[in-house]
Amino acid sequence: MQDLQESAALARALDIAADPTVPLGPNPRVGCVLLDAGGRILAEGLHRGAGTPHAEADALARAARTGRDVTGATAVVTLEPCTHTGRTGPCTQALIAAGIARVVIARRDPNPVAAGGAARLRDAGIDVGLDVPPDLAGRAAELNRAWEHGLRAGRPLVTAKVAATLDGRAAAADGSSRWITGPAARAEVHRLREEADVVIVGTGTALVDSPSLTARDQDGRLAARQPVRAVMGLRPVPPLPEIRGAGPARVLATRDPRAALAELFDHGLRHVLLEGGPTLLAAFLREGLVDELILHLAPKLLGAGPATVADLGITGIDEALELELEGVAMLRSPGGQSDAQLRFRPLPGAGSPPR
């Protein structure tokens, strides 16, 4: 990264790539900012999902529409420009043809079909910058982590969210659970839903809670992006409530997490949020199919009531399913209940404990 103007342009490219009106799913989110030799913005572009122009092409087209000359310009991109011809032509070719002099890249493309863009640009005499500030490189990685996970694993990324009292109860003895956590934790759940392609609950949770599974702000307004709302299991349950503006409702008529994930992946969904209950979570854990676990722990005691995870077939402490604690934080609700947030990742090789 050569200067502050490029850093600022990259931060802007990351912001526009994360536009909440852009659908998630099987395509990466990408932003592009074109700078002239003086560091002024010539044009911006972003990728708006499958079948639409890539971010670089979008930015070049906007520059052309507004009569800006991009010869000798710098293109700042959140993801390495592609080299393959899919539904759109390769971006490297478009950048070369437009006379771009320098390309700053925040994240290499892990997709083997599309990779090699940096080398192709260099071969064409373009100056390529890969050395971006770590915080911006981190944001670029975070932006498409579900998409990258899909490329690596061939299945969606699975985030499990669990809320419990400090004695590990997901609900009281009579089944009531609204609300265990405070305002800040509930707002965080809505943020997680907005980041996910699909939210899954088990049939038990669908029956007991009839959850809306929408992403809303503190005033109850629907967010711009809404996840697919899925109920998984074989027990017949009433359909999820119809909500105008909510994501589509879907039934995953299986008890096999692998089959459910394959079906979702085939439909282009890359990030699953598991919201419970204990049986659903245990089924995914038993198969080693939980990639991230987020625990919201409330400063409350119940002394009785269901746990967050159903039986895993474990009898002794030495068989425990081990994870790694990645971080702890306080979810502060001024004037209200503050909860703890704990983030876990399974240890490599964990999962599939004895049945």
Add this chain to the structure above:
Amino acid sequence: MQDLQESAALARALDIAADPTVPLGPNPRVGCVLLDAGGRILAEGLHRGAGTPHAEADALARAARTGRDVTGATAVVTLEPCTHTGRTGPCTQALIAAGIARVVIARRDPNPVAAGGAARLRDAGIDVGLDVPPDLAGRAAELNRAWEHGLRAGRPLVTAKVAATLDGRAAAADGSSRWITGPAARAEVHRLREEADVVIVGTGTALVDSPSLTARDQDGRLAARQPVRAVMGLRPVPPLPEIRGAGPARVLATRDPRAALAELFDHGLRHVLLEGGPTLLAAFLREGLVDELILHLAPKLLGAGPATVADLGITGIDEALELELEGVAMLRSPGGQSDAQLRFRPLPGAGSPPR
């Protein structure tokens, strides 16, 4: 606080007050450092428990023994000098008689019998400094918080320590629980024991775990200060293991937490550490007798096994016993298992939920 030398002297006085060879119990821990006009240390003193000289008297005696003149000196003390004649004479009188010119006080004495020292000193023309740096004032408050709690509440301070998996299990289905937490969390438990006057377990835990209840370092060596080791309950259990250098073993033959605390308070014990199990903890929680709750949460899942807290007579979420989350931290064990530590305090008026 007028200068850096006084701050340094106060930090030193706090260190010597916390001497681990000084018994805890019904007397406050106090340190005193005497400085000459140039800020050099003339003598140090500390209080070594009931029936021994107070810290100020100890420091004055040491100065006399070494032939140091304390006329015009500054006395830096961790607790307001007392005004009452107990087993020793009032410290204010001793300071006045010795010709001390200035007294720096880190913490006012909350004991109504002994308070008023600062005013008495001022009346005698001594310059009194009460404005000490917040971190040192905090250390002075922390040093005697169990003693102060005893003055206010007429019973010992009760800290409950709980270790659980992230799904709230205190042990596996077969009862095994060694070890749920990692090295850093276990070291923290030994630190908590060293800070406590008495550690209590219920008869169930005594039977299953036959715990040593000693405070040890990472190599298994006994700490300088050891808590009384108590088993509480009516079920007959074998005595705790005899361990050379451990605190005395004691049986609290009652199921009534209030009676147990009264008995311990009468014996001069001011800080109780509850180490389980679930029945003992529930009994104290039902009576509103837990002042601090420390949860060590391990990054493990068991899916089955006993919870950390037994039945509290709660059926609905609205009846939950509410606490306040005071802080979260990661207990890092390099190369080993890192756990989360969460600290809770009951909300005012909490406790005694419906039975």
